[in-house]
Amino acid sequence: xxxxxxxxxxxxxxxxxxxxxxxxxxxxxxxxxxxxxxxxxxxxxxxxxxxxxxxxxxxxxxxxxxxxxxxxxxxxxxxxxxxxxxxxxxxxxxxxxxxxxxxxxxxxxxxxxxxxxxxxxxxxxxxxxxxxxxxxxxxxxxxxxxxxxxxxxxxxxxxxxxxxxxxxxxxxxxxxxxxxxxxxxxxxxxxxxxxxxxxxxxxxxxxxxxxxxxxxxxxxxxxxxxxxxxxxxxxxxxxxxxxxxxxxxxxxxxxxxxxxxxxxxxxxxxxxxxxxxxxxxxxxxxxxxxxxxxxxxxxxxxxxxxxxxxxxxxxxxxxxxxxxxxxxxxxxxxxxxxxxxxxxxx
Amino acid sequence: xxxxxxxxxxxxxxxxxxxxxxxxxxxxxxxxxxxxxxxxxxxxxxxxxxxxxxxxxxxxxxxxxxxxxxxxxxxxxxxxxxxxxxxxxxxxxxxxxxxxxxxxxxxxxxxxxxxxxxxxxxxxxxxxxxxxxxxxxxxxxxxxxxxxxxxxxxxxxxxxxxxxxxxxxxxxxxxxxxxxxxxxxxxxxxxxxxxxxxxxxxxxxxxxxxxxxxxxxxxxxxxxxxxxxxxxxxxxxxxxxxxxxxxxxxxxxxxxxxxxxxxxxxxxxxxxxxxxxxxxxxxxxxxxxxxxxxxxxxxxxxxxxxxxxxxxxxxxxxxxxxxxxxxxxxxxxxxxxxxxxxxxxx
DNA sequence: GTTAGCACTCGCGTCGACTGAGTGCTAACA
DNA sequence: TGTTAGCACTCAGTCGACGCGAGTGCTAAC
Numbered sequence: 001x002x003x004x005x006x007x008x009x010x011x012x013x014x015x016x017x018x019x020x021x022x023x024x025x026x027x028x029x030x031x032x033x034x035x036x037x038x039x040x041x042x043x044x045x046x047x048x049x050x051x052x053x054x055x056x057x058x059x060x061x062x063x064x065x066x067x068x069x070x071x072x073x074x075x076x077x078x079x080x081x082x083x084x085x086x087x088x089x090x091x092x093x094x095x096x097x098x099x100x101x102x103x104x105x106x107x108x109x110x111x112x113x114x115x116x117x118x119x120x121x122x123x124x125x126x127x128x129x130x131x132x133x134x135x136x137x138x139x140x141x142x143x144x145x146x147x148x149x150x151x152x153x154x155x156x157x158x159x160x161x162x163x164x165x166x167x168x169x170x171x172x173x174x175x176x177x178x179x180x181x182x183x184x185x186x187x188x189x190x191x192x193x194x195x196x197x198x199x200x201x202x203x204x205x206x207x208x209x210x211x212x213x214x215x216x217x218x219x220x221x222x223x224x225x226x227x228x229x230x231x232x233x234x235x236x237x238x239x240x241x242x243x244x245x246x247x248x249x250x251x252x253x254x255x256x257x258x259x260x261x262x263x264x265x266x267x268x269x270x271x272x273x274x275x276x277x278x279x280x281x282x283x284x285x286x287x288x289x290x291x292x293x294x295x296x297x298x299x300x301x302x303x304x305x306x307x308x309x310x311x312x313x314x315x316x317x318x319x320x321x322x323x324x325x326x327x328x329x330x331x332x333x334x335x336x337x338x339x340x341x342x343x344x345x346x
Numbered sequence: 347x348x349x350x351x352x353x354x355x356x357x358x359x360x361x362x363x364x365x366x367x368x369x370x371x372x373x374x375x376x377x378x379x380x381x382x383x384x385x386x387x388x389x390x391x392x393x394x395x396x397x398x399x400x401x402x403x404x405x406x407x408x409x410x411x412x413x414x415x416x417x418x419x420x421x422x423x424x425x426x427x428x429x430x431x432x433x434x435x436x437x438x439x440x441x442x443x444x445x446x447x448x449x450x451x452x453x454x455x456x457x458x459x460x461x462x463x464x465x466x467x468x469x470x471x472x473x474x475x476x477x478x479x480x481x482x483x484x485x486x487x488x489x490x491x492x493x494x495x496x497x498x499x500x501x502x503x504x505x506x507x508x509x510x511x512x513x514x515x516x517x518x519x520x521x522x523x524x525x526x527x528x529x530x531x532x533x534x535x536x537x538x539x540x541x542x543x544x545x546x547x548x549x550x551x552x553x554x555x556x557x558x559x560x561x562x563x564x565x566x567x568x569x570x571x572x573x574x575x576x577x578x579x580x581x582x583x584x585x586x587x588x589x590x591x592x593x594x595x596x597x598x599x600x601x602x603x604x605x606x607x608x609x610x611x612x613x614x615x616x617x618x619x620x621x622x623x624x625x626x627x628x629x630x631x632x633x634x635x636x637x638x639x640x641x642x643x644x645x646x647x648x649x650x651x652x653x654x655x656x657x658x659x660x661x662x663x664x665x666x667x668x669x670x671x672x673x674x675x676x677x678x679x680x681x682x683x684x685x686x687x688x689x690x691x692x
Numbered sequence: 693g694t695t696a697g698c699a700c701t702c703g704c705g706t707c708g709a710c711t712g713a714g715t716g717c718t719a720a721c722a
Numbered sequence: 723t724g725t726t727a728g729c730a731c732t733c734a735g736t737c738g739a740c741g742c743g744a745g746t747g748c749t750a751a752c
Contacts (some may be wrong), residue, residue, distance in 0.1 A: 027714075029713095039725080040727080042728090043726070045714090062714090063714050064715085064733075064734075065713080105509065106489050128718090139489050141499070143501060151501060152486075155497060161499075209648050218450075239585075239604065240604030241598055243598075243601040251589050251590075251600070254586075258586030285674060329428070372745050373746080374744080374745075385695090386694070387698070387745095389694055389695070390694050392694090395746090398739095405746090407701090407702070408745090409747095410702075410746085411744080411745065694751105694752080695750100696730100696752095697742105697749090697750090698749090698752080700746080701745085702744095702745090703744095704742090704744105705740105705741095706739105706741085707739090709739105710735105710736085710737085710738105713732105713733095715723085716727090716730105716732105717729090717733080719726100719728090720727080721724105722723100722724090722750095
């Protein structure tokens, strides 16, 4: 038995209806509500039976309507990707408005992006920024705070600051700290955060005159280096959106889901593993996360300087409005890529 | 009719039981499960009837057990405050462990505090930091980023940074920017963020040699001044904890609640209005927030330099474990006050 | 003042009947 | 050979009847 044009149209009708209503779709519904060539419900029934045999439909129990399988969704999303997803201009204007404060700080940027996408799609959205240790140093500043302490400020190309207090010798002047800052900036510029520590260690001996500061600095950088192992900015928007779907009307399920969002740990692995291509679709157990068995997730990684520093992920019920989500994602990845490009050109 | 010792003991027994089980408490339960002088259920019944007349108990419907009223909870909490709330040493050690990374950044500090309290109590927790415009300037730094842009970094006593990009004249050297930073720091030190802009405006004319930088700076400070109107750091922990209580098993209710948490707007007003005394208890509609009709909230403001820069709020069902919550709050306000004191002594 | 006893109330869980949406199969039709 | 009408069958969900049990208020006796 082969898949043909008519079967495909029936399948898509079922998927569309199920996405809308979340109730198993019967043959009569397909025949009456959707334009599939004026076929009778009986014919549809035969076709549906075939589609089930082909693995595109599931039947929750005898004598109930059919429900699309993961395989069906995958086919559906694939076909959506062929027609380039495009956001209606009204909506993209609305999204732009939500973002227009033209944030310079990475933190705010991805936070806003997450909320904007969550609002536009009605689903939960996760956005990650570039890995800390991949960011390139732009400038180091040591700012005196009291007689014996100073603040270490690290500015990177992603416009993030890392800040830590370090100890200085009593009597170190602002000018001296400034000179050190200058020198360090010169020496370390364009290195990644991951590389700085090693380089700094090599420099140590040549700077005996500011031993105390350097020691403290090395210490702080070591800490930053360790902390940044797989750290990156991560923002969640619309976490509670999941609650509006009947799939998550069970309070316990909802709770494990929301806990997962709050813990961030699993989320991080979820957003970094297995990103093949621009869009990645994961359905149910494929996410590998407990509490997401009834979810699907579409991720899309944005680009900056030819790299893929981070991604946007939309998490919703398996019967997600894929078409809409894809167009929002398409818009937002473009937006983020541009925003990051601009800030790196700064 | 008067309130007497026996009535009080019965009332407390009812409150304790209701907090534990969330089911209306009957006379038999009180008589059997709690030690109230070996009275029979009939006697308890009479007393309960009196307590209802006095407004301390409600009856959801005829022939069901009694439920404590807001008035009862208030009395209960008051009595708890008389015996100084004290955390068992095991628990305080656990809490301390959760916090021990001795964070220097306000953001991380209150974030950790919120999560720690949420975990310790099992309820949703909100922590606010000092209002931005009340923070006192410690140092201003202008850091060159490219030929024509620089980063404005403002270090305050709460160890927060505000950062914005400003434009500079082409050819401005790092040394010049450093000199300006130094001068500004000298001039503006110890002013609040709210005052800086006005002072800066007064200084403008005397600095014609760096007109471009000053102009841009004034601009940026104006923006910060406006943005900081009633902004402050705010962190939420354990948002999903509310879902475990039967009071919020309704998905819709839960959703409005979680939305409220995410929007932060109402939360901010909630945390700043009407803080009288150290602990404030608000029950149900008193919070003035939609979606919190079935909640109670206990807030406790911490101190720093004789001021009350921020507060911790625990939000749970009306039948909250007040005793435990109070002791956790007592611990944490002390902790926060100390942590902020230390960072200001820095 | 306390308690045993009793009639009464009412939420809640169980059970069975019924309904209706949906199916698969068969036979007739174009 | 593909399509359709018809029919028997299935099964989840709804609705009402019913009984249980926890709880009450009241009264009379201790």
